[in-house]
Amino acid sequence: xxxxxxxxxxxxxxxxxxxxxxxxxxxxxxxxxxxxxxxxxxxxxxxxxxxxxxxxxxxxxxxxxxxxxxxxxxxxxxxxxxxxxxxxxxxxxxxxxxxxxxxxxxxxxxxxxxxxxxxxxxxxxxxxxxxxxxxxxxxxxxxxxxxxxxxxxxxxxxxxxxxxxxxxxxxxxxxxxxxxxxxxxxxxxxxxxxxxxxxxxxxxxxxxxxxxxxxxxxxxxxxxxxxxxxxxxxxxxxxxxxxxxxxxxxxxxxxxxxxxxxxxxxxxxxxxxxxxxxxxxxxxxxxxxxxxxxxxxxxxxxxxxxxxxxxxxxxxxxxxxxxxxxxxxxxxxxxxxxxxxxxxxxxxxxxxxxxxxxxxxxxxxxxxxxxxxxxxxxxxxxxxxxxxxxxxxxxxxxxxxx
Ligand code: AMP
Numbered sequence: 001x002x003x004x005x006x007x008x009x010x011x012x013x014x015x016x017x018x019x020x021x022x023x024x025x026x027x028x029x030x031x032x033x034x035x036x037x038x039x040x041x042x043x044x045x046x047x048x049x050x051x052x053x054x055x056x057x058x059x060x061x062x063x064x065x066x067x068x069x070x071x072x073x074x075x076x077x078x079x080x081x082x083x084x085x086x087x088x089x090x091x092x093x094x095x096x097x098x099x100x101x102x103x104x105x106x107x108x109x110x111x112x113x114x115x116x117x118x119x120x121x122x123x124x125x126x127x128x129x130x131x132x133x134x135x136x137x138x139x140x141x142x143x144x145x146x147x148x149x150x151x152x153x154x155x156x157x158x159x160x161x162x163x164x165x166x167x168x169x170x171x172x173x174x175x176x177x178x179x180x181x182x183x184x185x186x187x188x189x190x191x192x193x194x195x196x197x198x199x200x201x202x203x204x205x206x207x208x209x210x211x212x213x214x215x216x217x218x219x220x221x222x223x224x225x226x227x228x229x230x231x232x233x234x235x236x237x238x239x240x241x242x243x244x245x246x247x248x249x250x251x252x253x254x255x256x257x258x259x260x261x262x263x264x265x266x267x268x269x270x271x272x273x274x275x276x277x278x279x280x281x282x283x284x285x286x287x288x289x290x291x292x293x294x295x296x297x298x299x300x301x302x303x304x305x306x307x308x309x310x311x312x313x314x315x316x317x318x319x320x321x322x323x324x325x326x327x328x329x330x331x332x333x334x335x336x337x338x339x340x341x342x343x344x345x346x347x348x349x350x351x352x353x354x355x356x357x358x359x360x361x362x363x364x365x366x367x368x369x370x371x372x373x374x375x376x377x378x379x380x381x382x383x384x385x386x387x388x389x390x391x392x393x394x395x396x397x398x399x400x401x402x
Contacts, residue, residue, distance in 0.1 A: 007401055008182070009173045011049050011147055016058030018113065022143025023049065023175065024160045024396075026152035026380070027064035027081055035080040042152065043081070043088050045380050049149045049175035050089060050116065060116045061108055061142045063099060063160055064150070065123040072124045082118060093118050099125065100138040108142045128159045133166075135159045140167035149175020151381040154396030155388075165399035172400055177380065182397065184377040185388050188356050189218050192319040199310075199341065201226030202324030202361060205249045211323065212256055214391035216263050221313050223268045225302055225326025225337065232257070232269055233290055241275065241293035268313055272303030274327070274334060281331045301327030302337035311344040320345055320355040322362050322375075323389065329365050338362075339369045346374035358385035 011021075025046045030038045037043070050060050062085075069076035079095055086093045091114075096107040099119040111117050119142075122128040127135035136159040140146065146168040148154070153161050165172050174182075188196070196219045200208050205228045212222070224232060227244035234240045235250035236257075260267050270290045275297040276283035287303045288294070302310070314320060322345060329338035342365060349355045357366050358379035366372050379385040387394060 008179055009400075010179045011052050011173055011175060014145060014173055016053040016056035016145070019053075019056075019058045019144045020061060020108065020111065020142070021053045021058055021145050021147050022061045022063065022139070023053075023147040024150045024153075024164075025050075025062050025064045025175075026150035027062070027078065027085070028066055028152060029081070029084075031080055035075070037081060037084040040084055040088060042380055043085055045177045046149050046175070047089060049147065049177060052176070053147075054091065054114055054116070057113050059111045059113050061111065061119065062093075062116060063119045063122055063139065063142075065128065065153070065160075066121050067123075069121060069123050072121075076121050076123070078118055078121050085116075085118060089116065091116055096120065100135065104142065122158075122160050129156070130159070131157050131163045132159050133163055136163040137167055140164050144171060146172040147175050148172075148396055148400055149177045150396065151178050151181040151379075151384050153384070154178060154181075154381065154394040155384040155392070157395035162395040162399040165402070174400055178397070180377075181379060181381060181385070182388075184356050184379070185358070185385070187354055187377075188319055188321045189215065189389075192218065193354065194319070195220040195317050196319040196321075197221040197223060197313055197317040198321040198323070199223040199225065199326070199345075200323055201228065201326045201338075203227040203244060205231045205246055205253060208324065209249075209252065209256070210390040211386065213259075214389065215321070216260060216265055219265055219321075221266050221268060221317065222260060223310055223313060225270060225306075225310070225341070226324055228324075229270050229290070229326075230299060236291075238291035239293055240290075240299065241295050242298040243273075243275075243293060244298070268309060270299075270302045270306040270326070271309065272305045273299035274301035274303055274337070276300050276334070279328075281333050283333070285333060300331075301329075301334040307337055307340045310341055314341075314344040314348045314353075315351075317348055318353050320348060320353055321389075322355065322357045323359040323386070325361050325365050329361075329368065335368075338365050342366055342369050342371045342375075346371050349375055358389065
């Protein structure tokens with residue numbers, strides 16, 4: 001990460017007494033058919049920032065997007081979140097059914113210190129995702145200080161996540177969630193205690209290659225699992241049957257192995273697999289050597305010997321990064337490897353290792369296997385975490401540092 005987080009000013013560095021904070025939060029949460037919030041993790045994650053500002057004696061104007069509306073459809077209204085946000089924060093949240101315009105100006109000016117106002121979905125205006133400057137300027141009128149706490153959208157150069165910061169040259173800061181996401185990646189990639197182990201799994205080599213390239217200098221062990229492992233196995237001459245493979249990435253796979261060797265990174269590929277005769281929960285299954293999978297069969301999870309080997313590596317690790325499942329964990333029949341891996345990470349954490357779970361499906365896996373509280377940190381941002389691990393400077397972070 002190139003961002004110098006020592007320059008990071010957070011809400012803890014500012015006294016909000018008598019100030020209105022305009023906070024970009026990420027309340028893009030899943031809703032059921034009755035518009036109840038089914039996973040409120042992201043709302044809870046914004047709570048420390050909001051409460052700090054209220055406790056100082058300030059007020060909060062919250063702005064967020066929800067889903068991908070095309071035409072201000074009511075199903076994407078942030079009105080649906082008012083009850084959950086109020087319950088979680090312990091304060092009755094006010095709502096205004098627009099995010100710019102006279103109605104909002106009035107609601108903001110009526111807002112008293114200690115109060116919270118939630119604006120309507122930012123993406124009801126296409127100017128938001130286009131990063132429109134005029135739109136950002138209109139939003140900027142609703143606060144004295146701009147706070148970005150929306151890690152989930154920090155990789156987007158949208159009006160409310162990046163462009164708006166220009167209108168607060170002296171009065172902008174990191175929310176506590178955004179700051180802690182950055183600090184936790186730093187713990188893995190910069191200030192890490194050795195040995196450092198990265199587990200990279202998931203479907204495809206192509207979507208993880210930039211991460212692997214970026215972290216090779218910083219790790220001691222690289223565990224590769226999931227569908228992407230088969231491209232490596234095939235490239236090494238193994239027979240992988242009908243397992244997932246990216247034929248055109250075999251050369252790249254060998255280059256990664258070569259590069260890892262040069263950098264003294266020990267790569268651990270699966271040695272056995274749970275193979276299935278089709279991609280389904282009702283498939284016939286058996287255990288096979290990873291290098292000798294018969295035609296008509298595909299590897300959908302790592303096997304028992306691999307679980308032991310990966311477990312031994314994790315038991316010795318002091319810093320662990322996990323991105324991507326090692327099998328098709330959505331189906332119970334192929335979830336064992338990912339579950340055991342998660343449990344071994346939890347065990348290592350209990351014994352003093354620092355563990356970060358980041359990016360999409362591995363986060364879903366820790367929730368599924370009830371390991372959320374047993375690892376050191378679970379990221380709230382899928383794409384944003386991936387880009388940070390890839391070594392990219394996120395526009396939302398850059399805008400606050402400039
Ligand atoms: P990604 O989004 O790249 O992290 O990939 C996650 C997906 O990879 C999950 O939906 C898994 O079901 C899938 N996956 C993991 N292992 C395998 C495998 N052996 N074969 C096919 N898909 C897999």
